[in-house]
Amino acid sequence: MPLLRLDGLTVRFGAHTALDGVDLDVAEREIVSVLGPSGSGKSTLLRAVAGLRPADAGTVLLGGEDQSAVPTHRRGLGLMFQDHQLFPQRDVGGNIAFGLRMRGVPRRAAQERVAELLDLVGLPGAAGRSVGSLSGGEQQRVALARALAPRPRLLMLDEPLGQLDRGLRERLVVELRQLFRGLGTTVLAVTHDQGEAFALADRVVVMRAGRIAQSGSPAEVWQRPASEFVARFLGFRNVTGATVRGGVAQTPWGAVPVPEGTPDGVGRLLIRPAGVSFTGDGGGDGGADGADAAAPDGTRCTVTARTFRGERVVVLLDPERGPQLEASVPLRHAPAEGERVRVVFDPREVVPLAGGEPADG
Numbered sequence: 001m002p003l004l005r006l007d008g009l010t011v012r013f014g015a016h017t018a019l020d021g022v023d024l025d026v027a028e029r030e031i032v033s034v035l036g037p038s039g040s041g042k043s044t045l046l047r048a049v050a051g052l053r054p055a056d057a058g059t060v061l062l063g064g065e066d067q068s069a070v071p072t073h074r075r076g077l078g079l080m081f082q083d084h085q086l087f088p089q090r091d092v093g094g095n096i097a098f099g100l101r102m103r104g105v106p107r108r109a110a111q112e113r114v115a116e117l118l119d120l121v122g123l124p125g126a127a128g129r130s131v132g133s134l135s136g137g138e139q140q141r142v143a144l145a146r147a148l149a150p151r152p153r154l155l156m157l158d159e160p161l162g163q164l165d166r167g168l169r170e171r172l173v174v175e176l177r178q179l180f181r182g183l184g185t186t187v188l189a190v191t192h193d194q195g196e197a198f199a200l201a202d203r204v205v206v207m208r209a210g211r212i213a214q215s216g217s218p219a220e221v222w223q224r225p226a227s228e229f230v231a232r233f234l235g236f237r238n239v240t241g242a243t244v245r246g247g248v249a250q251t252p253w254g255a256v257p258v259p260e261g262t263p264d265g266v267g268r269l270l271i272r273p274a275g276v277s278f279t280g281d282g283g284g285d286g287g288a289d290g291a292d293a294a295a296p297d298g299t300r301c302t303v304t305a306r307t308f309r310g311e312r313v314v315v316l317l318d319p320e321r322g323p324q325l326e327a328s329v330p331l332r333h334a335p336a337e338g339e340r341v342r343v344v345f346d347p348r349e350v351v352p353l354a355g356g357e358p359a360d361g
């Protein structure tokens with residue numbers, strides 16, 4: 001039995017349906033990140049699970065029990081929401097102990113739990129400090145300790161690292177994952193930041209207009225976006241219409257080999273940037289050397305921009321036919337701006353997309 005089950009969960013605001021029949025299971029100890037564009041219903045999902053927003057239809061089950069008549073504070077949840085700030089007039093220990101004291105935990109036991117949690121979040125001995133003396137990152141840790149203190153069966157995070165700078169977020173997200181894994185905490189987290197969602201989660205849920213567009217492991221979703229919407233939401237640009245026949249797709253960029261088993265027909269195709277690679281000199285007449293012979297349809301392009309992403313470079317290309325292309329290549333293989341190149345496509349990085357969606361860009 002899943003710890004959390006949403007069954008047809010629907011929430012409306014007047015005529016607007018913010019959550020539209022969402023079905024979702026979260027297993028015990030699973031870490032699930034919910035991603036999606038602004039307004040897709042992520043926060044509404046958390047609020048409905050927490051009981052802060054009643055459902056108009058459908059059910060929230062926790063441990064198999066319908067929660068519709070259970071108030072928020074009886075659901076056994078840990079909430080770390082942006083609008084649940086720390087109490088500035090209480091010290092760190094007072095903040096973390098708050099929920100424990102509310103539940104009638106004796107002072108002594110609460111103090112011990114506070115000390116344990118401060119160790120856990122990397123702030124040993126900070127119980128007596130005032131909240132105002134903490135950095136943003138330290139405050140987030142205290143908020144996390146407060147949410148974890150009553151040993152919630154489900155921890156819900158809304159933009160947990162939202163206010164922090166990128167470097168700190170990247171470090172903290174790794175720590176968070178290790179912490180949750182170690183504790184065996186079940187987590188449902190909402191974040192705007194893709195990197196954060198993918199680094200944190202066992203499973204990523206992408207939302208679109210109140211519905212789940214795709215749910216899968218980070219690797220699955222990243223490597224095999226299910227639809228054009230998900231592909232574009234993840235930032236992929238090489239999406240095109242294509243006609244597949246016999247393992248080759250005709251596209252505006254020329255012939256593109258597709259993965260084995262791709263059915264013939266007309267559809268949409270994603271070429272992941274790692275599947276666009278360079279072959280020889282785009283200015284020459286081509287076809288002479290071995291690489292060219294293996295890829296007679298290499299598309300000629302001009303390099304228009306390069307963006308450094310650590311050890312890789314994202315290269316923007318202006319092909320002689322078709323829309324702009326994006327390639328991701330190791331730093332040492334990156335051509336210079338203005339250089340003429342020819343590109344070939346790796347079928348392993350080509351993803352047929354579910355049809356039925358308009359091309360929006």
Ligand SMILES: Nc1ncnc2c1ncn2[C@@H]1O[C@H](COP(=O)(O)OP(=O)(O)OP(=O)(O)O)[C@@H](O)[C@H]1O
Nearest residue numbers: 013016018036037038039040041042043044045192
């Ligand atoms: N209290 C409310 N009253 C009316 N409409 C609301 C209310 N709360 C949310 N909505 C609407 O419901 C939809 C979903 O909102 P929600 O806050 O869940 O989206 P989100 O995915 O969390 O967005 P963001 O990433 O911007 O926080 C939006 O269109 C929003 O305008």
